[in-house]
Amino acid sequence: MQMHSLAFDISHTLAGGLVLISFMMLYQDRLYSLLNVFALHALVLAMSVAWQAFIQDAPHLYLTAVIALVFKAIVIPVALHRIVKRLGIHRDIESAVGIGPTMLAGMGLVALSMVLMLRVTADADPLAREDLAFALSVVLLGLLVMVTRRNAVSQVVGFMSLENGLVLAATGAKGMPLVVEISVAFSILIAFIVIGIFLFRIRERFDSVDVSALDDFRGERR
């Protein structure tokens, strides 16, 4: 019982930390710092997944944790760093909505997901309930990041953090097959590659990765 309670607390802390780091993403207005926070996000996710693997006694989750660590915490941030450097946009300040309203909206979203998840999953395992509520918060915050940014790179980061929320939800529930997680991980990787290629195409064409250039190209006002 003591052990269970401790296990609960630790996983709770890690999932809560993930939500906190999502909040940190909301107010980063420099791309490098945003990428660093994203790497931290993925690191905490990897820890959380590893802890789940430990308490659920599910060795395959370790593999998921390793994937998260290697790809999301190292490969993708490093690659994005290089892209930002090559594009020369590391100085851009590019949030479309002010930090204050964004943070308030983020708090509202977390409150919403808590109210919703705790009520909908009233008779589920308490650990899974908390986990799902946090995961939904992370997903919604990731969407918020995508909506409040103008720069394509930061939209990619928002998308990746959204996906982290999905992985958190998947590992929190017992008995999720490994295949699902791996396929999710790989689809994200492929999405990253495709988006990266598109970034360069957009850049080639418009000399900018600000997506408003696309709108200008279509002859519309923002």
Add this chain to the structure above:
Amino acid sequence: MMSAVVLQMACVAGLLGLAVLAIVLSRSTIATAVIYSATMVMCLTALAGSLRWLLGGATDATGLILPIGLPWLGAHFRMDALAAFFLVVVNLGGAAASLYGLGYGDHEASPHRVLPFFPAFLAGMNLVVLADDAFSYLLCWEFMSLASWALVMAHHREAGNARAGYVYFVMASFGTLALLLAFGLMAGPTGDYGFAAIRNTPHTPYVAALVLILMLLGAGSKAGLVPLHVWLPLAHPAAPSHVSALMSGVMTKVAIYGFIRVVFDLLGPPTWPASVVVLGIGSITAVMGILYAMMETDLKRLLAYSTIENVGIIFVSLGLALAFQANGQKLSAALAFTAALFHVLNHSFFKSLLFFGAGAVLTSTGERDMDKLGGLIHRMPLTSFVVLVGCVAISALPPFNGFVSEWLIFQAVLQSPDLPQWALKIMVPAVGAMLALAAALAAACFVKLFGVTFLGRPRSPAAETAVEVDRYSLAAMFILAALCLLAGILPGPVMDALSPVAVEILGGRLPVQVHVPWLSIVPISESRGSYNGLLVMVFVAISASSAVYFIHRFASHALRRGPAWNCGFGDPVPAAQYSSGSFAQPIRRVFGTLLFRARDHVEMPAPGDTSPARLRIELHDLVWEKLYQPISGAVGFAADRLNRLQFLTIRRYLSLVFGTLVALLLVLAIWS
């Protein structure tokens, strides 16, 4: 011996196979002959099967489950007396149209647009009648609609046809939506879509009322109830004439089948307020339909409007059956129901016949406008004769079949004092008066059709050079004309053949008519009224031939040919004859001023100008202008506003997705 339903399904499979064969053969010269004759054989086989079922007095229904469609449901098909009767109507019409098509199809400019869909359309109608679960029913219904839509669009380059197809498409989709909702309501939360399960489920009055309204919208839009009729006068004339005959004479009947199946069979015992709705809509449809027809100058559009009138008559009769059935008066209910079915059969005979006649006129003159025809009785005597028979039959004159069914309906109207509800006691005679008005206007309308088209002098060179049509078309028309007469003088056997349907649906039937002496029919009792078609025919024949004899015996030799008094105008041009518009003028003045906002404008030339004065008739279709134009305007307005959504920035799209997600989550959070 193959069971009846298997035989029917085999014929359907044959028809579908013919549709495929027609695609293969499409450009070949023999395609027309092969497809139509094979379709006729299939229809005749199916007709024989369903007639055997209906006349054999079989009472045990047989079913067939095919492992297609929804995996847990399969496709159920079943043959019962109601289905057998409507199969007779469908396949008789189909066989006649195929025979007609053998000749008519040779004039078809693009047979590859007609041939594949013709058997498919017939197969669809057969399947709708046979379907025994909601899913197959809706699927076959849509198949039928789409096949007929393709036929409407066969001549898509002619002016107006594309619009007709579009309006038909929209109305058919709307009708199917209403049917879908009706079946969904009947299946209830358990969602068992088999008709047997729906039949055994008790329905709350609320559900029953909603289903009735949805059926009036769904089946009513296909059958042509006012104000859902707008597609019918556009689409029916746009198709090739033998297909017009099928759509008008048969497909509207399939819609009526759907209404009967749901409202009488699946919904359980009816309540009397339902009958008030059906009676009201039916009588308005009957009167409005024939008034529209009266205003029309296009031959095929006139016939399509007349179909609306006849559908109204059938719905009035069904409403009477509902009223009597709700009050447990089985005999009167059986009378009204039998009358409705009899009229279904009759209308399929004479409406097909008249559309064939219109097609014959169209092929030999290329004209559909009555004001450009005239005098065809001299150039097309056989066609004129059969069209006259059709006109007399549809005008409900004895000794033809139209009289018998309308007489039966009025017999049912006369039973209304027995109804306990005062609302019905007052309403039914009023509805009877409306029916009488519709019948009288129908007679006037068909006098106009025949008189303007076939009598007088030709109004155009095309009408002057018309020639008689081919023998296949004539054969089809003569067979239908003979059936009109036969059902008119021998109504007893027909009514007896319909009694299994009444027994199955209402649990009551009319007395056996074959045993009544002298081939009379006595629906209720001798004191309430009886009719003998044969006697009337013999009387008509004897009096007419004696009149002819006496005229020729005593007056012919005194015949002198002299100049007719020409009112002081020498050599009037043919255009100065009574035209369709001038024939309809009194009725237009009386009814049209209010209902169509009809106005006559005389445009006088200025003094000194030698051009003729012109009479212009202004008519408004108020249903279209007041109901459909506002709806289409609102849809267009909303579409214009929503069009902006197509040109948002990427971030706005993301925000839209995000906002929707959050809104849905909020709803869930507040709701649960």
